[in-house]
Amino acid sequence: MTTIQERVTELRAEGQTRRWTISPYVVTVLIAPVLFGVWYYLTNSAVVPSILLPTPQSVAEAVPRVIGANGFSDHVMRTVTEIILGFALGALVGFALGMLLGSSIRLRTAYLPFLSALEAIPTVILAPVIITWFGFGIEGKVFQAAIACFYAVFITTLSGLGLAEPNSVQLMRSLCASKWQIMRKLKIPAALPVIFGGLQLGATTAIIGAIVSEFVGSDAGLGYLLQRYRSGFDTPAVWVLIGIFLIFGLISYLTLWLAERKIVFWRAADIARPDLEKK
Protein backbone atom coordinates (compact mmCIF):
# COMPACT_ATOMS: atom_id res chain seq x y z
CA MET A 1 0.00 0.00 0.00
CA THR A 2 1.46 3.27 -1.10
CA THR A 3 1.13 6.42 0.92
CA ILE A 4 -0.33 9.50 -0.64
CA GLN A 5 3.11 11.10 -0.61
CA GLU A 6 4.55 8.29 -2.70
CA ARG A 7 1.68 8.40 -5.12
CA VAL A 8 2.23 12.13 -5.62
CA THR A 9 5.93 11.60 -6.35
CA GLU A 10 4.99 8.89 -8.83
CA LEU A 11 2.53 11.13 -10.61
CA ARG A 12 5.06 13.94 -10.72
CA ALA A 13 7.65 11.67 -12.28
CA GLU A 14 5.08 10.54 -14.82
CA GLY A 15 4.31 14.14 -15.65
CA GLN A 16 7.95 14.94 -16.06
CA THR A 17 8.62 12.24 -18.57
CA ARG A 18 5.79 13.49 -20.73
CA ARG A 19 7.13 17.05 -20.78
CA TRP A 20 8.97 18.44 -23.77
CA THR A 21 12.51 17.24 -23.76
CA ILE A 22 13.89 20.10 -25.86
CA SER A 23 13.69 23.66 -24.64
CA PRO A 24 11.60 26.01 -26.81
CA TYR A 25 14.56 28.38 -26.91
CA VAL A 26 16.48 25.85 -28.97
CA VAL A 27 13.75 26.22 -31.58
CA THR A 28 13.94 30.01 -31.24
CA VAL A 29 17.61 29.91 -32.10
CA LEU A 30 17.01 27.48 -34.96
CA ILE A 31 14.27 29.48 -36.71
CA ALA A 32 16.62 32.26 -37.83
CA PRO A 33 19.11 30.07 -39.74
CA VAL A 34 16.23 28.13 -41.33
CA LEU A 35 14.61 31.34 -42.57
CA PHE A 36 17.98 32.53 -43.76
CA GLY A 37 18.53 29.24 -45.60
CA VAL A 38 15.16 29.49 -47.33
CA TRP A 39 15.95 33.07 -48.36
CA TYR A 40 19.40 32.00 -49.63
CA TYR A 41 18.01 29.06 -51.60
CA LEU A 42 15.07 30.92 -53.15
CA THR A 43 17.14 33.84 -54.36
CA ASN A 44 20.29 32.03 -55.46
CA SER A 45 18.42 29.37 -57.39
CA ALA A 46 16.57 32.21 -59.15
CA VAL A 47 13.15 30.88 -58.11
CA VAL A 48 12.52 34.46 -57.01
CA PRO A 49 14.06 37.05 -59.33
CA SER A 50 16.65 39.22 -57.63
CA ILE A 51 14.84 42.39 -58.62
CA LEU A 52 12.02 41.34 -56.28
CA LEU A 53 14.09 39.83 -53.49
CA PRO A 54 17.85 40.35 -53.46
CA THR A 55 20.25 37.59 -52.46
CA PRO A 56 21.63 37.65 -48.90
CA GLN A 57 25.13 38.23 -50.29
CA SER A 58 24.11 41.32 -52.21
CA VAL A 59 22.38 42.74 -49.14
CA ALA A 60 25.52 42.10 -47.09
CA GLU A 61 27.58 43.82 -49.78
CA ALA A 62 25.20 46.78 -49.74
CA VAL A 63 25.66 47.36 -46.00
CA PRO A 64 29.05 49.16 -46.22
CA ARG A 65 27.89 50.96 -49.36
CA VAL A 66 24.78 52.38 -47.69
CA ILE A 67 26.43 53.17 -44.37
CA GLY A 68 29.56 54.58 -45.96
CA ALA A 69 27.66 56.76 -48.41
CA ASN A 70 28.19 60.49 -48.17
CA GLY A 71 25.97 62.11 -45.59
CA PHE A 72 24.49 58.86 -44.27
CA SER A 73 24.94 59.93 -40.65
CA ASP A 74 23.13 63.21 -41.44
CA HIS A 75 20.16 61.25 -42.75
CA VAL A 76 20.14 59.09 -39.62
CA MET A 77 20.38 62.11 -37.33
CA ARG A 78 17.58 63.84 -39.19
CA THR A 79 15.18 60.92 -38.83
CA VAL A 80 16.14 60.29 -35.20
CA THR A 81 15.59 63.97 -34.37
CA GLU A 82 12.20 63.93 -36.08
CA ILE A 83 11.09 60.85 -34.18
CA ILE A 84 12.33 62.01 -30.77
CA LEU A 85 10.96 65.56 -31.09
CA GLY A 86 7.65 64.36 -32.51
CA PHE A 87 7.27 61.67 -29.86
CA ALA A 88 8.14 64.09 -27.05
CA LEU A 89 5.69 66.69 -28.33
CA GLY A 90 2.84 64.26 -28.95
CA ALA A 91 3.36 62.40 -25.67
CA LEU A 92 3.53 65.64 -23.66
CA VAL A 93 0.34 67.03 -25.17
CA GLY A 94 -1.36 63.66 -24.83
CA PHE A 95 -0.31 63.33 -21.19
CA ALA A 96 -1.35 66.90 -20.34
CA LEU A 97 -4.77 66.56 -21.98
CA GLY A 98 -5.23 63.14 -20.40
CA MET A 99 -4.48 64.65 -16.97
CA LEU A 100 -6.85 67.53 -17.63
CA LEU A 101 -9.74 65.28 -18.62
CA GLY A 102 -8.79 62.71 -16.00
CA SER A 103 -9.08 65.20 -13.16
CA SER A 104 -12.47 66.61 -14.11
CA ILE A 105 -15.57 64.44 -14.31
CA ARG A 106 -17.47 67.20 -16.07
CA LEU A 107 -14.93 67.59 -18.87
CA ARG A 108 -14.66 63.83 -19.21
CA THR A 109 -18.40 63.40 -19.67
CA ALA A 110 -18.51 66.26 -22.13
CA TYR A 111 -15.72 64.99 -24.33
CA LEU A 112 -16.43 61.26 -24.22
CA PRO A 113 -18.31 61.32 -27.57
CA PHE A 114 -15.30 62.95 -29.23
CA LEU A 115 -12.90 60.26 -28.04
CA SER A 116 -14.11 57.63 -30.50
CA ALA A 117 -13.77 60.17 -33.29
CA LEU A 118 -10.20 60.98 -32.25
CA GLU A 119 -9.39 57.28 -32.15
CA ALA A 120 -10.77 56.72 -35.61
CA ILE A 121 -8.96 59.47 -37.53
CA PRO A 122 -6.17 58.00 -39.67
CA THR A 123 -3.57 60.74 -39.25
CA VAL A 124 -1.68 59.69 -42.39
CA ILE A 125 -4.38 61.30 -44.55
CA LEU A 126 -3.00 64.65 -43.35
CA ALA A 127 0.49 63.84 -44.66
CA PRO A 128 0.01 65.65 -48.02
CA VAL A 129 -1.63 68.61 -46.23
CA ILE A 130 1.22 68.86 -43.74
CA ILE A 131 3.81 68.76 -46.54
CA THR A 132 1.95 71.60 -48.25
CA TRP A 133 1.89 73.60 -45.03
CA PHE A 134 5.40 73.00 -43.72
CA GLY A 135 7.36 72.15 -46.86
CA PHE A 136 10.03 69.45 -47.14
CA GLY A 137 11.82 70.48 -43.94
CA ILE A 138 11.94 68.86 -40.53
CA GLU A 139 8.98 70.74 -38.97
CA GLY A 140 6.30 68.86 -40.90
CA LYS A 141 7.80 65.49 -39.96
CA VAL A 142 7.87 66.41 -36.28
CA PHE A 143 4.25 67.52 -36.50
CA GLN A 144 3.17 64.35 -38.30
CA ALA A 145 4.98 62.15 -35.75
CA ALA A 146 3.39 64.14 -32.91
CA ILE A 147 -0.18 63.78 -34.13
CA ALA A 148 0.47 60.10 -34.88
CA CYS A 149 1.48 59.28 -31.30
CA PHE A 150 -0.77 61.72 -29.42
CA TYR A 151 -3.86 59.52 -29.11
CA ALA A 152 -2.20 56.45 -27.57
CA VAL A 153 -0.63 58.45 -24.74
CA PHE A 154 -3.75 60.55 -24.23
CA ILE A 155 -6.19 57.67 -23.93
CA THR A 156 -3.93 55.55 -21.71
CA THR A 157 -3.36 58.48 -19.35
CA LEU A 158 -7.08 59.12 -19.20
CA SER A 159 -8.07 55.50 -18.60
CA GLY A 160 -5.14 54.92 -16.24
CA LEU A 161 -6.23 57.73 -13.94
CA GLY A 162 -9.50 55.90 -13.35
CA LEU A 163 -7.70 52.80 -12.12
CA ALA A 164 -7.04 53.85 -8.53
CA GLU A 165 -9.10 51.90 -5.99
CA PRO A 166 -12.11 53.97 -4.83
CA ASN A 167 -11.40 52.83 -1.28
CA SER A 168 -7.87 54.20 -1.43
CA VAL A 169 -9.17 57.50 -2.76
CA GLN A 170 -11.58 57.65 0.16
CA LEU A 171 -8.83 56.88 2.63
CA MET A 172 -6.73 59.71 1.20
CA ARG A 173 -9.72 62.03 1.46
CA SER A 174 -10.42 61.08 5.04
CA LEU A 175 -6.79 61.90 5.79
CA CYS A 176 -7.46 65.39 4.40
CA ALA A 177 -5.27 64.92 1.34
CA SER A 178 -5.57 67.67 -1.22
CA LYS A 179 -6.69 66.92 -4.79
CA TRP A 180 -3.15 67.36 -5.97
CA GLN A 181 -1.83 64.96 -3.32
CA ILE A 182 -4.36 62.30 -4.31
CA MET A 183 -3.29 62.78 -7.92
CA ARG A 184 0.43 62.63 -7.27
CA LYS A 185 0.57 59.92 -4.62
CA LEU A 186 -2.24 57.63 -5.71
CA LYS A 187 -3.71 58.18 -9.14
CA ILE A 188 -0.57 58.75 -11.17
CA PRO A 189 1.30 55.75 -9.70
CA ALA A 190 -1.75 53.60 -10.40
CA ALA A 191 -1.89 54.89 -13.96
CA LEU A 192 1.81 54.54 -14.79
CA PRO A 193 1.81 50.90 -15.98
CA VAL A 194 -1.01 51.68 -18.40
CA ILE A 195 0.60 54.93 -19.53
CA PHE A 196 3.77 53.02 -20.35
CA GLY A 197 1.76 50.75 -22.61
CA GLY A 198 0.56 53.90 -24.37
CA LEU A 199 4.08 55.27 -24.62
CA GLN A 200 5.28 52.05 -26.19
CA LEU A 201 2.52 52.09 -28.78
CA GLY A 202 3.02 55.83 -29.26
CA ALA A 203 6.71 55.37 -30.00
CA THR A 204 5.84 52.92 -32.78
CA THR A 205 3.24 55.23 -34.29
CA ALA A 206 5.60 58.23 -34.01
CA ILE A 207 8.18 56.31 -36.06
CA ILE A 208 5.47 55.46 -38.60
CA GLY A 209 4.35 59.10 -38.78
CA ALA A 210 7.87 60.37 -39.40
CA ILE A 211 8.57 57.74 -42.07
CA VAL A 212 5.29 58.27 -43.94
CA SER A 213 5.91 62.00 -43.95
CA GLU A 214 9.41 61.43 -45.31
CA PHE A 215 8.02 59.12 -48.00
CA VAL A 216 5.49 61.70 -49.12
CA GLY A 217 7.92 64.56 -49.44
CA SER A 218 11.28 65.26 -47.85
CA ASP A 219 14.74 66.60 -48.58
CA ALA A 220 16.57 64.31 -46.13
CA GLY A 221 16.14 61.41 -43.75
CA LEU A 222 16.10 57.63 -43.99
CA GLY A 223 12.64 57.47 -45.56
CA TYR A 224 13.81 59.85 -48.26
CA LEU A 225 16.93 57.71 -48.72
CA LEU A 226 14.81 54.55 -49.04
CA GLN A 227 12.63 56.14 -51.72
CA ARG A 228 15.75 57.29 -53.61
CA TYR A 229 17.34 53.82 -53.57
CA ARG A 230 14.07 52.27 -54.64
CA SER A 231 13.59 54.55 -57.61
CA GLY A 232 17.19 53.66 -58.56
CA PHE A 233 16.16 49.96 -58.40
CA ASP A 234 18.87 49.36 -55.80
CA THR A 235 16.86 46.67 -53.97
CA PRO A 236 19.72 45.42 -51.74
CA ALA A 237 20.17 48.95 -50.38
CA VAL A 238 16.42 49.17 -49.71
CA TRP A 239 16.63 46.00 -47.62
CA VAL A 240 19.58 47.40 -45.68
CA LEU A 241 17.44 50.43 -44.82
CA ILE A 242 14.54 48.21 -43.77
CA GLY A 243 17.00 46.45 -41.45
CA ILE A 244 17.97 49.84 -40.00
CA PHE A 245 14.30 50.67 -39.40
CA LEU A 246 13.91 47.34 -37.61
CA ILE A 247 16.83 48.30 -35.35
CA PHE A 248 15.14 51.66 -34.72
CA GLY A 249 11.96 49.92 -33.69
CA LEU A 250 13.79 47.48 -31.42
CA ILE A 251 15.78 50.27 -29.75
CA SER A 252 12.67 52.29 -28.98
CA TYR A 253 10.94 49.15 -27.72
CA LEU A 254 13.83 48.16 -25.46
CA THR A 255 14.38 51.69 -24.14
CA LEU A 256 10.77 52.03 -23.07
CA TRP A 257 10.72 48.51 -21.67
CA LEU A 258 13.79 49.24 -19.52
CA ALA A 259 12.39 52.60 -18.46
CA GLU A 260 9.18 50.86 -17.43
CA ARG A 261 11.05 48.33 -15.31
CA LYS A 262 12.97 51.14 -13.61
CA ILE A 263 10.08 53.53 -13.06
CA VAL A 264 7.20 51.12 -12.50
CA PHE A 265 9.41 48.71 -10.56
CA TRP A 266 6.55 47.67 -8.25
CA ARG A 267 4.74 46.12 -11.18
CA ALA A 268 7.71 44.06 -12.37
CA ALA A 269 6.41 40.95 -10.61
CA ASP A 270 2.98 41.22 -12.27
CA ILE A 271 4.55 41.90 -15.61
CA ALA A 272 6.64 38.77 -15.39
CA ARG A 273 3.58 36.67 -14.56
CA PRO A 274 0.61 37.89 -16.59
CA ASP A 275 -1.28 34.73 -15.60
CA LEU A 276 -1.42 36.03 -12.04
CA GLU A 277 -3.03 39.30 -13.02
CA LYS A 278 -6.58 39.52 -11.94
CA LYS A 279 -8.96 39.56 -14.78
Added chain:
Amino acid sequence: MTSALRARPTKAGVAKAEGDGSSWWISVGTILIFAVAWEVGPRLLEDRTLFPTLSDTLSGLVRLVTAGYWWEDLTSTLLSVVLAWMIGCSVGLAAGIALGTVPFVRTAITPYAIAVQALPKIVLAPLFIGWLGFGPQSKIAIAVVICFFPVWIDTMVGLALPKANEFKLMQSLNATRAQTFWKLQLPSAVPLIMVGVKHAMLLAFTGVLVAEILSASAGGLGTLTKEFSSQLNMPLTFAVVVVVVVIAITLVSIMDVIERRVVFWSEESRSRKS
Protein backbone atom coordinates in the same frame (compact mmCIF):
# COMPACT_ATOMS: atom_id res chain seq x y z
CA MET B 1 7.02 35.77 -21.86
CA THR B 2 4.09 36.84 -23.97
CA SER B 3 3.69 39.75 -21.59
CA ALA B 4 6.32 41.55 -23.63
CA LEU B 5 3.66 41.63 -26.35
CA ARG B 6 1.06 43.99 -25.12
CA ALA B 7 -2.56 44.22 -25.85
CA ARG B 8 -3.43 47.59 -27.30
CA PRO B 9 -4.78 50.27 -25.04
CA THR B 10 -8.49 50.88 -25.21
CA LYS B 11 -10.75 53.53 -23.87
CA ALA B 12 -12.43 50.81 -21.80
CA GLY B 13 -11.24 52.06 -18.45
CA VAL B 14 -12.35 55.63 -18.99
CA ALA B 15 -14.61 56.18 -16.03
CA LYS B 16 -18.04 57.54 -16.66
CA ALA B 17 -19.86 59.97 -14.47
CA GLU B 18 -23.33 59.00 -13.38
CA GLY B 19 -26.25 61.27 -14.00
CA ASP B 20 -24.33 64.45 -14.66
CA GLY B 21 -26.55 66.19 -17.15
CA SER B 22 -24.94 69.58 -16.86
CA SER B 23 -22.05 68.92 -19.22
CA TRP B 24 -23.78 68.90 -22.60
CA TRP B 25 -23.16 72.61 -22.99
CA ILE B 26 -19.42 71.97 -22.84
CA SER B 27 -19.66 69.55 -25.78
CA VAL B 28 -21.83 71.88 -27.80
CA GLY B 29 -19.74 74.88 -26.81
CA THR B 30 -16.54 73.17 -27.90
CA ILE B 31 -17.99 72.35 -31.29
CA LEU B 32 -19.18 75.95 -31.72
CA ILE B 33 -15.83 77.43 -30.67
CA PHE B 34 -14.04 75.02 -32.99
CA ALA B 35 -16.30 75.96 -35.90
CA VAL B 36 -15.94 79.69 -35.28
CA ALA B 37 -12.16 79.41 -34.90
CA TRP B 38 -11.97 77.45 -38.17
CA GLU B 39 -14.05 80.10 -39.92
CA VAL B 40 -12.32 83.18 -38.46
CA GLY B 41 -8.74 81.93 -37.97
CA PRO B 42 -7.78 81.69 -41.67
CA ARG B 43 -9.34 85.11 -42.33
CA LEU B 44 -7.18 86.62 -39.60
CA LEU B 45 -4.11 84.89 -41.00
CA GLU B 46 -5.09 86.26 -44.41
CA ASP B 47 -3.93 83.01 -45.97
CA ARG B 48 -7.03 81.28 -47.22
CA THR B 49 -5.11 79.42 -49.92
CA LEU B 50 -3.21 77.31 -47.41
CA PHE B 51 -5.79 77.34 -44.63
CA PRO B 52 -9.32 77.14 -46.03
CA THR B 53 -12.11 78.29 -43.75
CA LEU B 54 -14.97 76.07 -42.69
CA SER B 55 -17.25 77.53 -45.38
CA ASP B 56 -14.53 77.06 -48.02
CA THR B 57 -14.22 73.42 -46.96
CA LEU B 58 -17.98 72.89 -47.02
CA SER B 59 -18.30 74.34 -50.51
CA GLY B 60 -15.34 72.14 -51.51
CA LEU B 61 -17.25 69.18 -50.10
CA VAL B 62 -20.30 70.06 -52.20
CA ARG B 63 -18.13 70.39 -55.31
CA LEU B 64 -16.46 67.06 -54.59
CA VAL B 65 -19.66 65.15 -54.00
CA THR B 66 -21.42 66.58 -57.05
CA ALA B 67 -18.39 66.12 -59.33
CA GLY B 68 -19.02 62.44 -59.96
CA TYR B 69 -15.42 61.40 -60.64
CA TRP B 70 -14.79 60.70 -56.98
CA TRP B 71 -17.23 57.79 -56.61
CA GLU B 72 -14.70 55.51 -58.24
CA ASP B 73 -12.01 56.58 -55.76
CA LEU B 74 -14.38 56.18 -52.84
CA THR B 75 -15.46 52.65 -53.76
CA SER B 76 -11.90 51.63 -54.57
CA THR B 77 -10.68 52.75 -51.14
CA LEU B 78 -13.60 51.19 -49.28
CA LEU B 79 -13.35 47.89 -51.13
CA SER B 80 -9.61 47.66 -50.52
CA VAL B 81 -10.01 48.41 -46.81
CA VAL B 82 -12.75 45.82 -46.28
CA LEU B 83 -10.97 43.14 -48.32
CA ALA B 84 -7.64 43.74 -46.59
CA TRP B 85 -9.33 43.74 -43.20
CA MET B 86 -11.07 40.44 -43.88
CA ILE B 87 -7.89 38.77 -45.15
CA GLY B 88 -5.81 40.24 -42.32
CA CYS B 89 -8.24 39.11 -39.64
CA SER B 90 -8.46 35.57 -41.03
CA VAL B 91 -4.69 35.23 -41.25
CA GLY B 92 -4.21 36.77 -37.80
CA LEU B 93 -6.84 34.59 -36.22
CA ALA B 94 -5.49 31.42 -37.82
CA ALA B 95 -1.91 32.26 -36.82
CA GLY B 96 -3.00 33.23 -33.32
CA ILE B 97 -4.91 29.99 -32.76
CA ALA B 98 -2.18 27.86 -34.26
CA LEU B 99 0.49 29.46 -32.11
CA GLY B 100 -1.57 30.29 -29.04
CA THR B 101 -2.82 26.81 -28.27
CA VAL B 102 0.66 25.31 -28.09
CA PRO B 103 2.67 26.94 -25.26
CA PHE B 104 5.87 25.46 -26.64
CA VAL B 105 5.49 27.19 -29.99
CA ARG B 106 4.38 30.42 -28.32
CA THR B 107 7.55 30.60 -26.25
CA ALA B 108 9.71 29.70 -29.22
CA ILE B 109 8.19 32.33 -31.49
CA THR B 110 7.93 35.26 -29.05
CA PRO B 111 11.29 36.95 -29.88
CA TYR B 112 10.31 36.95 -33.56
CA ALA B 113 6.88 38.31 -32.77
CA ILE B 114 8.52 41.18 -30.87
CA ALA B 115 10.79 41.86 -33.84
CA VAL B 116 7.82 41.95 -36.22
CA GLN B 117 5.98 44.22 -33.79
CA ALA B 118 8.97 46.55 -33.52
CA LEU B 119 9.39 46.91 -37.28
CA PRO B 120 7.42 49.90 -38.54
CA LYS B 121 5.73 47.83 -41.23
CA ILE B 122 4.89 50.89 -43.29
CA VAL B 123 8.50 50.91 -44.57
CA LEU B 124 7.54 47.86 -46.62
CA ALA B 125 5.02 49.93 -48.58
CA PRO B 126 7.46 51.07 -51.31
CA LEU B 127 8.57 47.44 -51.70
CA PHE B 128 5.03 46.18 -52.18
CA ILE B 129 4.35 48.87 -54.73
CA GLY B 130 7.50 47.73 -56.52
CA TRP B 131 6.40 44.07 -56.41
CA LEU B 132 2.73 44.34 -57.20
CA GLY B 133 2.49 47.55 -59.18
CA PHE B 134 0.24 50.53 -58.61
CA GLY B 135 -3.01 48.59 -58.70
CA PRO B 136 -5.33 47.55 -55.89
CA GLN B 137 -3.22 44.43 -55.20
CA SER B 138 -0.36 46.41 -53.67
CA LYS B 139 -2.79 48.50 -51.61
CA ILE B 140 -4.47 45.42 -50.21
CA ALA B 141 -1.17 43.60 -49.60
CA ILE B 142 0.27 46.50 -47.59
CA ALA B 143 -2.91 46.85 -45.56
CA VAL B 144 -3.00 43.09 -44.84
CA VAL B 145 0.61 43.08 -43.63
CA ILE B 146 -0.08 46.04 -41.35
CA CYS B 147 -3.45 44.94 -39.98
CA PHE B 148 -3.01 41.22 -39.36
CA PHE B 149 -0.54 41.79 -36.55
CA PRO B 150 -2.80 42.98 -33.71
CA VAL B 151 -5.30 40.20 -34.43
CA TRP B 152 -2.52 37.64 -34.28
CA ILE B 153 -1.03 38.96 -31.02
CA ASP B 154 -4.36 39.57 -29.31
CA THR B 155 -5.55 36.06 -30.19
CA MET B 156 -2.31 34.56 -28.93
CA VAL B 157 -2.32 36.53 -25.68
CA GLY B 158 -6.06 36.05 -25.20
CA LEU B 159 -5.86 32.25 -25.45
CA ALA B 160 -3.29 32.30 -22.64
CA LEU B 161 -5.46 34.46 -20.36
CA PRO B 162 -7.24 31.74 -18.32
CA LYS B 163 -5.52 31.12 -15.00
CA ALA B 164 -3.61 27.95 -14.23
CA ASN B 165 -6.37 26.83 -11.86
CA GLU B 166 -8.96 27.07 -14.60
CA PHE B 167 -6.87 24.84 -16.84
CA LYS B 168 -6.48 22.42 -13.94
CA LEU B 169 -10.22 22.34 -13.39
CA MET B 170 -10.78 21.48 -17.05
CA GLN B 171 -8.15 18.76 -16.75
CA SER B 172 -9.71 17.32 -13.62
CA LEU B 173 -13.05 17.15 -15.46
CA ASN B 174 -11.33 15.10 -18.13
CA ALA B 175 -11.84 17.70 -20.82
CA THR B 176 -10.19 17.09 -24.15
CA ARG B 177 -7.93 19.72 -25.68
CA ALA B 178 -10.70 20.71 -28.06
CA GLN B 179 -13.12 21.13 -25.18
CA THR B 180 -10.63 23.22 -23.23
CA PHE B 181 -10.19 25.39 -26.30
CA TRP B 182 -13.89 25.90 -27.08
CA LYS B 183 -15.20 26.20 -23.55
CA LEU B 184 -12.38 27.93 -21.71
CA GLN B 185 -9.73 29.51 -23.87
CA LEU B 186 -11.81 30.94 -26.72
CA PRO B 187 -14.51 32.56 -24.57
CA SER B 188 -11.90 34.29 -22.44
CA ALA B 189 -9.96 35.38 -25.54
CA VAL B 190 -12.88 36.83 -27.49
CA PRO B 191 -12.99 40.27 -25.79
CA LEU B 192 -9.31 40.78 -26.53
CA ILE B 193 -9.66 39.42 -30.07
CA MET B 194 -12.44 41.91 -30.71
CA VAL B 195 -10.11 44.75 -29.66
CA GLY B 196 -7.54 43.44 -32.13
CA VAL B 197 -10.13 43.10 -34.88
CA LYS B 198 -11.24 46.69 -34.34
CA HIS B 199 -7.71 47.99 -34.46
CA ALA B 200 -7.09 45.94 -37.57
CA MET B 201 -9.87 47.91 -39.27
CA LEU B 202 -8.18 51.23 -38.46
CA LEU B 203 -4.76 49.91 -39.46
CA ALA B 204 -6.12 48.54 -42.74
CA PHE B 205 -7.55 51.98 -43.50
CA THR B 206 -4.19 53.59 -42.69
CA GLY B 207 -2.32 51.08 -44.84
CA VAL B 208 -4.59 51.61 -47.84
CA LEU B 209 -4.34 55.40 -47.52
CA VAL B 210 -0.54 55.34 -47.31
CA ALA B 211 -0.35 53.11 -50.36
CA GLU B 212 -2.67 55.43 -52.25
CA ILE B 213 -0.71 58.53 -51.24
CA LEU B 214 2.57 56.90 -52.28
CA SER B 215 1.49 55.57 -55.67
CA ALA B 216 0.05 58.40 -57.67
CA SER B 217 -1.83 56.27 -60.18
CA ALA B 218 -3.51 53.94 -57.74
CA GLY B 219 -6.70 55.94 -57.41
CA GLY B 220 -8.55 56.22 -54.14
CA LEU B 221 -9.05 58.90 -51.52
CA GLY B 222 -5.35 59.01 -50.60
CA THR B 223 -4.41 59.75 -54.19
CA LEU B 224 -7.11 62.43 -54.37
CA THR B 225 -5.74 64.19 -51.26
CA LYS B 226 -2.25 64.14 -52.66
CA GLU B 227 -3.28 65.46 -56.07
CA PHE B 228 -5.48 68.23 -54.71
CA SER B 229 -2.87 69.37 -52.20
CA SER B 230 -0.12 69.41 -54.83
CA GLN B 231 -2.40 71.65 -56.93
CA LEU B 232 -2.76 73.84 -53.81
CA ASN B 233 -6.50 73.21 -54.02
CA MET B 234 -6.90 73.16 -50.27
CA PRO B 235 -10.72 73.34 -50.03
CA LEU B 236 -11.00 70.11 -52.02
CA THR B 237 -8.11 68.55 -50.06
CA PHE B 238 -9.88 69.33 -46.82
CA ALA B 239 -13.12 68.02 -48.25
CA VAL B 240 -11.45 64.64 -48.90
CA VAL B 241 -9.96 64.67 -45.40
CA VAL B 242 -13.43 65.30 -43.97
CA VAL B 243 -14.80 62.38 -45.99
CA VAL B 244 -11.99 60.13 -44.72
CA VAL B 245 -12.66 61.15 -41.13
CA VAL B 246 -16.39 60.50 -41.53
CA ILE B 247 -15.72 57.06 -43.02
CA ALA B 248 -13.27 56.24 -40.22
CA ILE B 249 -15.74 57.24 -37.53
CA THR B 250 -18.48 55.21 -39.22
CA LEU B 251 -16.24 52.14 -39.46
CA VAL B 252 -15.27 52.38 -35.79
CA SER B 253 -18.89 52.85 -34.73
CA ILE B 254 -19.90 49.75 -36.70
CA MET B 255 -17.07 47.84 -35.04
CA ASP B 256 -18.18 49.08 -31.61
CA VAL B 257 -21.70 47.79 -32.24
CA ILE B 258 -20.39 44.41 -33.41
CA GLU B 259 -18.08 44.23 -30.40
CA ARG B 260 -20.95 44.91 -28.02
CA ARG B 261 -23.05 42.21 -29.68
CA VAL B 262 -20.31 39.60 -29.67
CA VAL B 263 -18.88 40.11 -26.22
CA PHE B 264 -22.09 41.07 -24.49
CA TRP B 265 -20.92 39.36 -21.30
CA SER B 266 -17.75 41.36 -20.73
CA GLU B 267 -17.96 44.10 -18.13
CA GLU B 268 -16.50 46.58 -20.54
CA SER B 269 -19.36 46.31 -23.00
CA ARG B 270 -21.91 46.13 -20.20
CA SER B 271 -20.70 49.40 -18.75
CA ARG B 272 -20.70 50.91 -22.23
CA LYS B 273 -24.32 49.99 -22.78
CA SER B 274 -25.54 51.94 -19.81
